[in-house]
Amino acid sequence: MAKKTVEIQPPMSYAPASVEINAGDTVEWVSRDSTDVHTVTADDGSFNSTTLNENDTFAHTFAAAGDVPYHCRVHGPGMAGVVKVKAAAAARHTVEITSSMTYSPDTLQISAGDTVEWVSRDSTDVHTVTSDDGTTFSSAILNENDTFAHTFTAAGNFPYHCKVHGSAMAGVITVT
Known part of the structure; x- marks a missing residue:
């Protein structure tokens, strides 16, 4: 299964804010912000990182297809992203x-x-x-x-x- 990386960048953004993956893939968030702390929290509560400082990482594997919006608990809905999970291709x-x-x-x-x-x-x-x-x-x-x-x-x-x-x-x- 594949892994995609999302960077947490100052002042308050996920880059890219929208990422597309297949079911079974993993997204890893990496904080690149040396001036503030952040989290990665699914709006539906399905995942929730600890507080991330610069160079800290958080990873989550997505099993099911669908859009999974997320946000930073520290900064609220102004700092948000979405993981778009496609059904895994059948072989x-x-x-x-x-x-x-x-x-x-x-x-x-x-x-x-x-x-x-x-x-x-x-x-x-x-x-x-x-x-x-x-x-x-x-x-x-x-x-x-x-x-x-x-x-x-x-x-x-x-x-x-x-x-x-x-x-x-x-x-x-x-x-x-």
């Missing part, structure tokens, strides 16, 4: 189904909201992609170059197998 992962009856990779760790796409590269046999519980996801028969995709919305371990070849052809998706 797309590819698992290849090979002629050696394997999923490659056979274990994969992803984030909630990510999509996994299985692509059959096997020209000699057919396969499926079926969650071990039989209900979370299940593909049709996949021939060479056929694809199946599933978006994982919840955290957990999701073991899967090929219905044609059983437990001899298996994999696991771990969602965090």
